[in-house]
Amino acid sequence: MITFDAVTKRYPDGTVAVDHLSLEAPTGEITVFVGPSGCGKTTSLRMINRMIDATEGQILLDGKPVQGIDPPALRRGIGYVIQQAGLFPHRKIIDNIATVPYLLGWDKKKARDRAMELLERVGLDPAFAGRYPFQLSGGQQQRVGVARALAADPPVLLMDEPFSAVDPIVRTSLQDELLRLQNELNKTIVFVTHDIDEAIKLGDRVAVLRVGGKLAQLADPKTLLAEPADDFVREFLGHDRGIRRLQFVSTEGLRLRTDLVVREGSGGSSEPWLLVADEGERPVGWLSPERPGKLEPYGTFLLGRDSMRSALDAALLSPSGCAVAVDEEGKVVGVATREALDEALAEAADG
Ligand SMILES: Nc1ncnc2c1ncn2[C@@H]1O[C@H](COP(=O)(O)OP(=O)(O)OP(=O)(O)O)[C@@H](O)[C@H]1O
Secondary structure, three states: EEEEEEEEEEOOOOOOEEEEEEEOOOOOEEEEEEOOOOHHHHHHOOOOOOOOOEEEEEEEEEEEEEEHHOOHHHHHHHEEEEEEOOOOOOOHHHHHOOOOHHHHHOHHHHHHHHHHHHHHHHHOOOOHHHHHHHHOOOHHHHHHHHHHHOOOOEEEEEOOOOOOOOOOOHHHHHHHHHHHHHHHHOEEEEEEEEOHHHHHOOEEEEEEEEEEOOOEEEHHHHHHHHHOOOOHHHHOOOOOOOHHOOEEEEEOOOOEEEEEEEEEEOOOOOOOOOOEEEOOOEEEEOOOOOOOOOOOOOOOOOOOOEEEHHHHHEEEEEEEEOOOEOOOOOOEEEEOOOOOOOHHHHHHHHH
């Protein structure tokens, strides 16, 4: 657990970057610091590993003030990932990853074995081990940065805008990868971003900071979206707040119709749309009895696993306005009609 206890940072020129910040980043969870440019996110993060020292207040690591721990010893237990990875350009990937194990005096073979293990863990081809950073894409370098931070298995990981320099598709896959890794590793992670979508996706808890380094709100993403503390947070969350909230509404109890699912070639119905499924019960397309023989596109969501946001998206992908519920194998479970989606939305708005 990392505890900020009334932490203030005043730079020598008088700028107050962080102002009486008090919060806890629980063990094994991802705590995200988010806020507009200059609100003190990076300063807060760097005070944890003492790259910057607090002016007032204390930061405690599992109850021990970090100010009392020698910085090199402190940083051995804290992995650090920055934007654009910050890899050593003249070292091979394997040696970049093994940086901290080498510093800790591990023997070369053990350090390199560990680096190879991590290379795979972060989803990279072992063949990259012998390359240099410039021979990797930005996203691949970022994965190496994560592997390097994890090399000595530190319990704490600090990540400062680690994915902001890559394109949106690579960014999404890096975020997914981090969540997958965290599932296995359960590190205490503090993650800095200015992107609220990233904060909501990754954070178990999200700390919204305002310029002047004051905490505006600390909450889990669902609560943040449902109950912003004030106008600043509401504005920062943006106009899509309602839609984003649907990410946290389950599709589990959604009312489904199975009578609208038919086999190819079946005819005659008074329904405006029927979903055609193949022999293996997989969806093929929507059929309007008015236009026999012409199948229209469909959208699916995984029942109970995907959120209402995905179900709505699936409905919007089809002229039928209905979403197709499937199971883990992609087989049709039923169809959520507009009425069923409406009901669920009304319930979500109430709750
Ligand atoms: N060494 C310094 N000396 C004086 N002021 C500083 C120094 N470093 C940062 N600041 C100021 O402290 C405030 C907080 O900076 P910080 O880098 O922590 O913000 P941030 O939220 O991480 O911003 P960004 O999202 O733009 O990276 C800013 O006003 C910044 O100009």
